[in-house]
Amino acid sequence: MVYLRAKAKSDPLMRFLLVLTLLINNTLLVEAQNIVIDSLKNELHQNPERREQRVKILNELSYRYWIVDPVEAEKYSREALSISEDMQYKSGKAFAYRSIGVTNWAQGNYEEGLAALMQSLELYKQMQDTLNIANAMMNTGLIYSEQFSFEEALAYYLEALKTFNLLDRQERAVNTLNHIGELYQKQKDHEKAYEYFQQALSLSFKSNHSYGKSTAYSNLANYFKDVQQLDSALIYSNKALQIQRATSDLNGKTFSLYTIGLIYYLKSNYTEAEDYLLRALAEAESISSKKMKQDIYFKLQQVATKQGNYKKALNYYQDYTNVKDSLFNADKLREFVRLENKYELEKSQQKMQLKEQELEIVQQESELNKLWRQTLLIGIVALILISYFIYSRQRINIKRKNELLLKNQQIYDAREALTVVELENAKLKEEELNQKIAFKNKELTSYTLNFMQKNELMEELKEAIKEIKKSPGNDVGKKLGALNKMVTNSMQIDKDWQDFKRHFEEVHTDFFTRLKSKFPDITSNELKLCALLKLNMNLKEAASIMGISPESVKTARYRLRKKLQLSKEDNLVEYIINLEKEIV
Template sequence: MILLLHYSFYRLNLISVSLPNLRKIHLTIYTILFMCFLQSINAQNQKLTNLENEPTQYYKNNTISVDILSSIGYQYWVQGNYKEALRYLLISKKKHKKNNNYKGVASTTLHIGLIYADLKEYNEALREYNKAIHLFTDLKLTNDVATTFTKIATILIEQNKHIEALEYLNNALEIHTKSNFTYGIAEIHNRLTLLHLNKNNLDKASYHIHESIRLSKEIGDTYGLTSSMILLGKTLRLKGNLKEAEHNLKMGLQSSKENNLKKQELASYQELKKLKTIMNQPEQALLFYNNYVKLKDTLFNYKKSKEIAFLEFKNKLEQTNTKISILEQEHGKKKIINYTLFTSILLISISAYIILSVYRKRSEKEIEFAIKEQDILKSQNSLAQKFIQNEKLKQKELEEQLEFKNKQLTSYTFNFQQKNEIINKIQNIVKHLDQVSSLEEKKLIQELKKLAEENLSIDKNWENFRNYFEEAKIGFHAKLKLKHENLKANDLKICSLIRLNLNIKETASILGISPGSLKTARYRLRKKLELNPKQEIIDYLISLEKEMIPDDKLYK
């Protein structure tokens, strides 16, 4: 329907743009539709109001105040007429809500809970009590909160939930004591007596019941005083004070009859029957028992009729609430339709502007984001270029260091070779001079021999050579020792010189041996390296150098 109306307005707009004379028709149709919807909504509201007022249609005087309605409901509860009590309290609660009188709503909620508690509908009663506590708490009515705590504790005592009940009663007593609310304190002592009697704690029960009686007398609370006198009689009976128990129970019975308190009268008969049985007075015990049974039957029938009436009323109330709920839903839908009708034109008018604005802002943000992203990419690219340049410089520096080490090794090898050649020449000269017979020449010859032999010792020079070689060929010796544990120091020297690609003559000269001795040493080295006849030593050493071996195995 809304789409149809939108389409109608759209067509009328086209006509009004093309034909200015028809604008009055457009306005007239809009006004007619508006009035139709208002009339429909008013009719719906009137139907809902009539249904809500259904429970109060028998009241002729419309000026009855809400407080009087609440009082009437409370009095019906005191009389035990739960059906009428609940009817009046529900009406009162609804009117309190309408008048935004939240204190009245809380009080009627509490009284509704009392009705449910009397009918043993404990779950419903606790639900109403908790609602009342929330309302009283929001209004900061602490005494009313404490009173509700006492009502909850009463239910918990009947359910034998003594720990929870005691916690509620202690909290209520603390609140009432601070505000000096005597009625509430007296009621709490009465409930504490019940709790301690259930727990067979007679001393505490005796203390609390005397406090309840004292406070009830101070404020003139007949109902509370009668109930407390009966509880005192029960306490005294359990403690063995039978005479005092009988006196208090008879006073409680008399007060119950005078004030038409049937529940207290029934409790009096029951306690007096138990007392007379203990006192070995069977005739009086039987008399009280007969009175108890007679009154109980009367109350039982009356209670059953009240429960049946209450259930009938509850079912009717649920049906009424269901109807109200359905109408409220329909009423809500009408409101939504009405609101949609009046806001749709405005929304359509501004939607294009909003969409364009959002699109423009989004485009600006996307452009701004793209620019930022481009700057970030440029920055990342610049950093990557710098990183690549740094890596190239590092690689070049390492290559230069390696080249320098190789040059040092080559230079050292060449010097090593030259040194040994010079020493060999000196040694040859010394051999010729050794043929001279002069004593001094012989002495000189001996010194030259000694000098030649000392300089020919190449252990230290070999150590320096080994260090240079290891810097150029990292891990070479360690790999050889790991693969071939039987290699000796001289074998490692030969392998190093072969790896430098020196020929037999150059290698023999450096080692200070003849080429033939070197060939023999190379042959023995091939066996130790376990090479086949076609495999060259230098090829094997190069392949071994390229092998990747973990450091923990290489230098263990």
Template sequence: MKKPFLLFLLLALAMSLCAQVEVWEQKLKDMPRDTQRVNLLNRLARLHYNTAPERTRYYAERALKLADSLHYTRGLAEAYKNQSLLFRLKGENTRELETLLHALQLFQSLNDSLSIAQTYTDMGAAHHQEGDFKAARDQYMKALDMQRAFRNTEGIALTLRKIGVLETDMKNYAQGLEAFELALKLEREGHNAEGIANLLNNIGVVYYEMGEYGKALQHYESSLALFRETNNLNRLPAAYHNQARVYLAQGNVARALQLASLGLPIAEQTDNRMALLESYQLHTDIYSARHDYEKAFDYLQRSEILKDSLAGARSHIRYAQLKALIETERKEQEIDFLKQERAWTLFRQKIAYAGLALALFIGGIIIYYQRNTIRTKKELLKKNDQVHAARQALLTLELENKKLQEGQLQRDLEFRHKELLTYTLNLVQKNTIMENLREGIHELLSTSDKNSKAKISKLIKVIDYSLETEKDWDEFKMYFEKVHSSFFERLKQQYPDLSQSDLKLCSLISLNLSMKEMAELMGISPESVKMARHRLRKKLNIPTEENLADFVASFKSS
């Protein structure tokens, strides 16, 4: 019950589609040369592919030319895809791939992921036809991943069918059947008659390859019925030939010849060279089985000639068909030319006046914009000069301010350095005077009476306290750190065992004072200073050849 209903539904759909095609072709005559016309041309090219491939070429070429003149990217991409169908039909795989690559690049520029996925599927089929199974699988898997991401049921089913054909050709029959069954389920859910027919035919091929001729014939017959209902002339020859192969394998040569004879004229009519090659090879096998070697040899020669033609001259179509198509196009162009000629005379009269008016108008616009551009440029240059001058003045002011700041910092540093030197020299001078005073008082002590000696001894203690007081050291340290900040902190951080006396000695060494000056400041003898320097060198672990003053000076702040 379901099968007659499905056939009736397909017949109604086919009749409706034919009527729709007639409406669209009539509508095309009155449409302007815009993007909508390109879309309709591409749609008609696809619809005629299965029933009238020569019309597909006619519409695809016009869509390509118009889309290119309009710079209509999507229309151009679709036209390239339609052209690739014709190259596939003629077995020109190289040109098919080139055309599909053009379409792919255009779809990628539009970020049209769905169309990109469909193009990957078509490219996979072209690689498959050339025998490059690895490249075909890679393209199919790219397409399948994208189709699944977009949940495009129709695209998933088509790609699965292509994968199934590939697995079958690679003798992976279980994987091929699995892919076909998944695709068939999706096509039946979508009521896609063409997809169902193709998949039934594909499943029949798998069973034929596996030697299960009953199942193969069952699927072939169902496929053939659907191809007849949809009038799919491109697929009908393969459907007849596949059934013929089954009957030939079963020994029913007469039935095989009958079916092969039905497929051959359709392949010739549509210039389906791949189907034609299969038909010649099938007839060769059939006549060989009938021991009619003369006819078998005749079809073998035809198949070899066609095979050579496909391998060596895929860029050419058959001369007779090309001549017919060119003649048809020439007549159509003559008709178009006559139609245009009637309007061209009036147009030429108007174009002169319109051209003159347009030239004057464009000239006025150019002059206006040139003047406006010159005025704008002058204003812009003036503003740029003002901005540049302001920036230069600001930069000069910043540089002067920086120089003033640097000068002030340098003067402050010089002042502090002088202050440190002055204080140090004063301290040395004071200590020298106090030392001399103490020596003079010691001389008086030996000649003085008892009462005077007590007072003089007290005075000597005061002088000794003055020489040994920490107040002078604290003040010296304050002045020193104003000039060389963090000097003591760095020394202590690197050499934590240094005493206050060591630190004091380091600071005096860094000022390049003499032994005597250092002795006066520290209240010890020059010999003691020398011994202190020796101990300091050991604490600092300085090699003998390295200068102590240079090493200590390296801890001054920069």
């Protein structure tokens, strides 16, 4: 193999044979991994029932696919989550949430991944599963790191590291130390990064953790590359590569070969750079890593350009473009699948809520029926006792007739009192209904105020951003400009309006439907304005909620008056408030 590599540097045919050999070897390793996955899938088909064993197999499959194919991994973990929820299987549900978090991190869906990891963390805390609490915290740190929330990421990493050390889980501690070093490297704090990478390497040797060693070596190689100590970077990359070959770490081997190619490129040794990049390309082909192929083709194009081989550079650039387009299409497919899964999850949650509401109604009806049965039984018993009493009194003698009449009168009074009680119960139910309506009005008012305060806060935030943008620094200005655009867009999202509309129609049933029926050409913004006028909002409050200026509200009110065919003497607010009765 050494001779083959030496020969490949001068002979293009031998270089091709070397790449082909690497591709065949890696294909065999991938095939071994596929055998494990196929075995799990066969076991899954043999366990179709929604049982605990099926959840475990689904979660294991998801774990196998975590980094290789996160979309496929998420599919398995969501099925595991659905079954676990039906079974109330807390352990299966916790791992499924953790898997969803990791796969969304791998896909770049950080918000959704963070939400899933928080669910997993809460479940593991309920089960007092200390090890998996730490695992979930370390995964959470990864997402915060990708979002550049470095303080939050470091807090989660350190807490996880503390637990791993207490449990003497050295291999997990090594991974966490490497992540902390990568966090500092992102912040350009090379001294701190180097310190944690060395700790990870030392602990890896102590625990004989091969993956930890290779990761630490790889991280140190990147560190030395960043500080322009290229010879040291090359030494550590080769150390990482040696372990990765021995442990069949295909992902790590691909990355190390790519890193060595970059180092030779920086050293202006373009022949060696091309050789290692081609070997990295063969590895990337074997593990189907389009992201790595994209980066490698781009760097090969740069190498060919430096060598003056513009035809080869053009071919590499075309390969780079093809892979990039393929990745873009895959990203769109992943986003579609993610949204589809999110929709199914929300749909399932809505069904569960509906079932809970139906169960609550059935329970209430059952209690009411029970009360009625008890009342009826008491009435029947009372009637039997009264009848017996009357019958026995009649048999005594006629002289007790007056007493019997008196008793009958008492019975009549008791029935009248029962009627009065029933009327009072009806009155109490009416009062309870009025109280519910009043509570809904208070809730709607509270929601409206929160709605208004939110938009006012957004306006203040926009003003603050405008002030900061006046500060020097083009990069800061661009970032704050993007943040300002995001805030402006967030004020236009219809979700707040849909939530407000739902609360509003719980109090004023079919208000919008009937208003639209009477005035078919009324617009959605005019419907919003009608709702705010129904709540007797002033210009400033309405402007804050609708996210426009008070002058724009005045203009909208003028157009609304014309559409409602009101004269100057008609009061628009009073008309809208009384309109509900008129429509009904």
